[in-house]
Each structure stands twice: as C-alpha cells, then as structure tokens.
Amino acid sequence: MQRITVFLGPSLDKKAAEEILPATYLLPAKRGDLAAAVRGGSDIICLIDGVFHQESAVAHREILFALKSGVRVIGASSMGALRAAEMDTLGMEGVGEIYRLYKTGELVSDDEVALVFDPASGLSLSEPLINIRCTLKKAEQVGVITPDSHTALLNAARSLFYPQRTYPAIASAAGNTLDEKRRERFLAWVEKHSCDQKREDAIAALQYTHESLNPAT
Numbered sequence: 001m002q003r004i005t006v007f008l009g010p011s012l013d014k015k016a017a018e019e020i021l022p023a024t025y026l027l028p029a030k031r032g033d034l035a036a037a038v039r040g041g042s043d044i045i046c047l048i049d050g051v052f053h054q055e056s057a058v059a060h061r062e063i064l065f066a067l068k069s070g071v072r073v074i075g076a077s078s079m080g081a082l083r084a085a086e087m088d089t090l091g092m093e094g095v096g097e098i099y100r101l102y103k104t105g106e107l108v109s110d111d112e113v114a115l116v117f118d119p120a121s122g123l124s125l126s127e128p129l130i131n132i133r134c135t136l137k138k139a140e141q142v143g144v145i146t147p148d149s150h151t152a153l154l155n156a157a158r159s160l161f162y163p164q165r166t167y168p169a170i171a172s173a174a175g176n177t178l179d180e181k182r183r184e185r186f187l188a189w190v191e192k193h194s195c196d197q198k199r200e201d202a203i204a205a206l207q208y209t210h211e212s213l214n215p216a217t
Helices: 014-020 033-039 060-068 079-090 097-104 129-141 147-159 167-173 180-193 197-213
Strands: 004-007 024-026 044-047 072-076 093-095
Touching: 004 033, 014 024, 014 197, 033 044, 033 060, 044 079, 044 197, 060 072, 060 079, 072 079, 072 097, 072 197, 079 093, 079 097, 093 097, 093 197, 097 197, 129 147, 129 167, 129 180, 129 197, 147 167, 147 180, 167 180
Parallel strands: 004 024, 004 044, 044 072, 072 093
Antiparallel strands: none
C-alpha cells in the first residue's frame, strides 16, 4: 500500500480532504519537512500548503531529494503550485489552475497565494490575491462591478500587504474610485459568491492522487 503524506493548511479543511484521499495529513510544510517525509517512508508527497514568511520555505533541493529517492511529489494550490511550476521539468507533478498560471508566467510572485491564518483552527484571516483576482473577474462578469471598478479594486488589493487583504479593506483602499452604492453592493455580493481557487485546486490535487492510484474507481 502506498504511503501518502499531504501537507495541508488553510486551502482545504482536513475533514473534507480525508473524504477524498486517505493519507497522513500534516501542517503546512516548512523547510526540511519534505525530506523528513521521505526518510519516514512516504511513497507519495502531496504539497498543497507551505509556509512563506513565518519560517524558511520548502527548498527546491529537498523536492529534488524526494524525486531522486523515487517518491512522487505532487503540487497544487499554494506553495505546491509555485514549486511545481518551477520543478515539473524535473519530475514534480503540478495540478490545477494556479499551477497553470505560474507555469505560463501569468503569475510570478508567491504573494499571489500568500495569506495569514489561525494556526489553531486553520481558518484564513486574509484573502490570497489569486482568489481576489478570480472573485473580481466573476463580479464583473455578472455585472456587480464595472471594468473600471474591477481595475480599481485589483490595484487596491495589490497595494495592501498580504495579511491586510480582506474584501472590506480592499474596498476601503479603493477610495473614491468606487462609489458608496457600488461598494456596498460588491461587499454584499462577495459574502456569498467569492471564489476560492486555492480550495478548488487542493481538491483537484487530492482527486488526481486518488485516481492515479485507483484508475478504475
């Protein structure tokens, strides 16, 4: 039986993850964690969430160590997507839209997927920029905001340090470029209709891993 280790945090709650893929679930990966998983006997490592600024991030050399040790390394959603886009030519497997966007160069900075979260509950306390991008695109498509408002809100989001990115803070930072009526409409809409691309990609990675082990199910 394949031994699977998944590094998961705010991208997807553990209960939902376990329903998709039985595995050993660990907290977001920091430097050295993947190498430890290899030494611990993992056959497959699914890297979804990892630390960015709190501690040293997952190093490329430990992913390479895993691959050279015959361990499959799958990446998606957050740190996993970023590292997969950098190392897929060496054998790391990337999954999902965020991986694709990094691979094509449409996304560059790790700032796109960075957020802060409550370490006790795992709940996100800020919005990652990639989710904001997807939400604004959707809001414009359904007529909640105009193209100009879309641009203003995205520029406002990019101007904020990642721990400060919440939709009320973004709307406030947009200032007079967004009239009060449209601001209130947007904030009311986003409470129920915001996009969570990181969650979707985390689910896709777990499903991909499951299906690769169970092709007939």
